[in-house]
Amino acid sequence: MSNQASITRLPQAxxxxxxxxxxWATLCLVGFAFAVPVLTRNPQILSQTNLILIAATAxxxxxxxxxxxxxxxxxxxxxxxxxxxxxxxxxxxxxxDAILLGVAAFVMPALxxxxxxxxxxxxxxxxxxxxxxxxxxxVQLLLFEAAPLTxxxxxxxxxPAVTLFGIELMDNSQVLLTTAGLAFAGFTITALxxxxxxxxxxxxxxxxxxxxxLGLACWRYKALAFSVAxxxxxxxxxxxxxxxxxxxxxxxxxxxSVSYITYTIVxxxxxxxxxxxxxxxxxxxxxxxxxxxxxxxxxFGLLIIVVTLVARGGVIGLAAKAAGRMRRASPAxxxxxxxxxxxxxxxxxx
Amino acid sequence: xxxxxxxxxxxxxxxSISKAFGGLKVFYDVSFTLPPAGLxxxxxxxxxxxxxxxxxxxxxxxxSSGQVLLGDTRIDGRPVYANADQGxxxxxxxxxxFAGSSVEDNLIAALRFAKRDRSVLERLAPLLDRFGLIxxxxxxAEVLPYGLQKMLGLTMALATQPKMLLLDEPAAGLxxxxxxxxxxxxxxxxxxFGCGILLVEHDMDLIRRLCPxxxxxxxxxxxxxxxxxxxxxxxxxxxxxxxGTDEEDADAQHS
Numbered sequence: 001m002s003n004q005a006s007i008t009r010l011p012q013a014x015x016x017x018x019x020x021x022x023x024w025a026t027l028c029l030v031g032f033a034f035a036v037p038v039l040t041r042n043p044q045i046l047s048q049t050n051l052i053l054i055a056a057t058a059x060x061x062x063x064x065x066x067x068x069x070x071x072x073x074x075x076x077x078x079x080x081x082x083x084x085x086x087x088x089x090x091x092x093x094x095x096x097d098a099i100l101l102g103v104a105a106f107v108m109p110a111l112x113x114x115x116x117x118x119x120x121x122x123x124x125x126x127x128x129x130x131x132x133x134x135x136x137x138x139v140q141l142l143l144f145e146a147a148p149l150t151x152x153x154x155x156x157x158x159x160p161a162v163t164l165f166g167i168e169l170m171d172n173s174q175v176l177l178t179t180a181g182l183a184f185a186g187f188t189i190t191a192l193x194x195x196x197x198x199x200x201x202x203x204x205x206x207x208x209x210x211x212x213x214l215g216l217a218c219w220r221y222k223a224l225a226f227s228v229a230x231x232x233x234x235x236x237x238x239x240x241x242x243x244x245x246x247x248x249x250x251x252x253x254x255x256x257s258v259s260y261i262t263y264t265i266v267x268x269x270x271x272x273x274x275x276x277x278x279x280x281x282x283x284x285x286x287x288x289x290x291x292x293x294x295x296x297x298x299x300f301g302l303l304i305i306v307v308t309l310v311a312r313g314g315v316i317g318l319a320a321k322a323a324g325r326m327r328r329a330s331p332a333x334x335x336x337x338x339x340x341x342x343x344x345x346x347x348x349x350x
Numbered sequence: 351x352x353x354x355x356x357x358x359x360x361x362x363x364x365x366s367i368s369k370a371f372g373g374l375k376v377f378y379d380v381s382f383t384l385p386p387a388g389l390x391x392x393x394x395x396x397x398x399x400x401x402x403x404x405x406x407x408x409x410x411x412x413x414s415s416g417q418v419l420l421g422d423t424r425i426d427g428r429p430v431y432a433n434a435d436q437g438x439x440x441x442x443x444x445x446x447x448f449a450g451s452s453v454e455d456n457l458i459a460a461l462r463f464a465k466r467d468r469s470v471l472e473r474l475a476p477l478l479d480r481f482g483l484i485x486x487x488x489x490x491a492e493v494l495p496y497g498l499q500k501m502l503g504l505t506m507a508l509a510t511q512p513k514m515l516l517l518d519e520p521a522a523g524l525x526x527x528x529x530x531x532x533x534x535x536x537x538x539x540x541x542x543f544g545c546g547i548l549l550v551e552h553d554m555d556l557i558r559r560l561c562p563x564x565x566x567x568x569x570x571x572x573x574x575x576x577x578x579x580x581x582x583x584x585x586x587x588x589x590x591x592x593x594g595t596d597e598e599d600a601d602a603q604h605s
Contacts, residue, residue: 010475011454011487013468199459206448210503213408213442214510215434216463 022271023191030187033180037173046172053183056279058236059263060190064229066269067201073257074132075233077139078109080252082234087156087247096163105238106231113230117223136254143249155248179239186232262300266307268314277315360386360421362514367416376402377570384546391561392550398567400550404516408440409433437513445499447491454487464510477538497528514546521553
C-alpha cells in the first residue's frame with residue numbers, strides 16, 4: 001500500500017471562509033436597520049423595527065446554545081443583568097457613552113455566566129433546561145428584593161440619554177440607531193463565534209461521546225458558549241431598557257424566554273438567519289393579530305409543537321428545501337451541485 | 351498472565367482492575383500489558399465485560415479497584431479527552447460519526463480535536479482510498495453504507511495519531527468481504543503510525559490472522575492468555591466461548 005501513497009491524492013481542501021452565506025445575508029439585513037430611520041419617520045415602523053431587532057438579538061442566546069443541542073431558558077436572566085448594569089451605570093455613575101455601556105452590558109452577564117455555567121453544564125438535557133428556567137425565576141426574585149440597587153418593584157427610571165461621541169441619542173429614530181448598533185454587534189459576535197467553533201459545536205450537538213474520545217474537552221466549549229450567549233443577551237437587555245426608558249423586572253419575565261425559543265425554532269435553528277427571520281415574522285404576527293399579553297406564550301408553544309412535528313428546519317429549512325427542489329427540477333441544473341448540498345442541509349437537521 | 355508480554359516505557363498496563371455496577375461484578379482482577387506498537391487481541395462471549403473494559407481504559411467509566419497505566423502515568427478515572435490528548439484513543443462498536451457533516455469535515459473535526467494538521471490526512475490517503483472514502487469525500491457521513499461509516503469512524507480515531515488504539519469490535523456488522531479492510535487498517539496503523547492496538551473482536555478468523563497474543567475474558571475473569579493458536583485450542587476456552595458460534599451472526603445482525 002505504501003507504494004500507492006505517492007499517487008493517492010486527496011481532493012483539494014476548500015479555503016475556509018470567514019463567514020458563510022447565511023451569516024453574510026443576516027449581517028446585511030441587520031445592517032439595513034441603520035438605514036430605516038433615514039428612510040422613514042413613521043413611528044409605527046420605527047418601533048416595530050426596534051422590537052424585532054431586540055427580540056432577534058435576545059433569541060441569539062437561544063441560537064448559540066441550540067447549536068450544541070442545549071435548550072436555554074436563561075435569556076431573560078442575562079438580559080436583566082445586562083439591562084440593569086446599564087441602568088445602574090448611567091443613573092449612579094453617570095456613564096452615558098453607548099460603546100462603554102454596550103461593553104458593560106456584554107461583559108457583566110458573560111462574567112456572571114462563567115460560574116453559573118460551571119455549575120449548570122454538568123447537567124444534561126432536561127435538567128439543563130429546568131435549571132436555566134429556575135435561574136430566570138431567581139433573577140426575577142433578586143430584582144424585586146435587591147431594592148437599593150434595582151429599585152425593586154418600581155424599577156429604575158430617569159436614566160440620562162445614551163450618547164455616542166458626545167451626541168445625545170434621544171428621539172425615536174436615534175433610539176433605533178442604538179438598538180441597531182447593539183443588534184449588529186450581537187449578530188456579528190454570534191456569527192463569528194459560531195463560525196469559528198463550528199466543528200466543535202457540531203460535534204457536541206451530534207455526538208459528544210465521540211468528540212470527547214477524539215480529544216475535545218466538550219465542557220470548555222459549552223461553558224464558553226454559555227458565557228458568550230449571556231453576553232449577547234445582555235446587549236438585548238441594554239437595547240430593551242434603552243427603548244422603554246426604564247429597567248423593570250416585568251421586562252425580563254421568565255415566560256418571555258418561551259418567545260425567544262420560539263423565534264429561534266420557528267425561524268430555523270440550523271442557521272443564524274433563522275433567528276432573525278423567526279423574530280421578524282413572529283413579532284410582526286403578534287402585532288398584526290394583537291396577541292399581546294397572555295395569549296402569545298400559549299400560541300407560541302403550539303407553534304413550536306407544529307414546527308418540530310412538520311418542519312424541523314423551521315422557516316429557513318423550508319425555504320432552503322424549496323430552493324433545492326427548484327434547482328433540481330430545472331433541467332439546466334449542473335450535476336456538480338447535487339452531491340454536495342451542504343449549505344441547504346445545514347438548515348434541515350434530521 | 352503470560353510472561354511473554356513484558357512492560358516497558360509507554361506500554362498500556364491494566365493492573366488487577368475490577369469493576370462492579372452495584373453488586374454486579376462485571377470483571378474482576380484482570381491484568382495485562384500492551385507493549386508500545388504491540389497488538390493484543392481480546393476475546394470472550396457477549397457480556398464478558400469487553401466493552402466495559404474499553405470504557406474503563408479510555409476513562410469513560412471509573413474503576414472499582416486496580417489501576418490503568420499508560421507508561422508511568424495513571425490514567426483511569428481521568429476525563430476521556432485528557433487521555434486522548436495523551437494518545438489513548440478508542441473506537442466504537444456501533445458506527446460513530448458526526449451526522450450532517452461530510453466525510454471531509456468528519457476527518458477535519460478529528461484533526462482539530464486532536465490538534466493535528468492536515469498533513470496527517472495526506473498520510474492517511476492510501477487508506478482512505480482503499481476504503482472508498484475519497485469517492486464520498488463531500489457526502490454526508492450518515493448517508494454512507496454501514497461499512498463505510500464504520501471505516502470512517504476508525505479512520506477518524508487513527509487521524510488523531512494515537513499511541514494506543516482501543517478497537518471495540520471493528521469488524522462487527524461488516525460483511526465478510528469488507529473485513530479485509532480491518533486487516534489493512536490494523537496493519538497500516540502499526541506500520542505507518544506505530545500504534546499499539548487493543549483489538550476486541552468476535553471474529554475468530556480475524557483474531558487468528560492478526561494477533562500474536564490474545565487474552566480471553568469470561569464472566570469478568572481473565573481465563574487464558576497466549577498465542578491464539580494455543581489459547582483457542584484450550585478446552586476451557588472452547589467451553590466458555592467457541593461453543594456458541596452463532597453469537598457472531600447474532601451480533602452482526604443487531605448492529
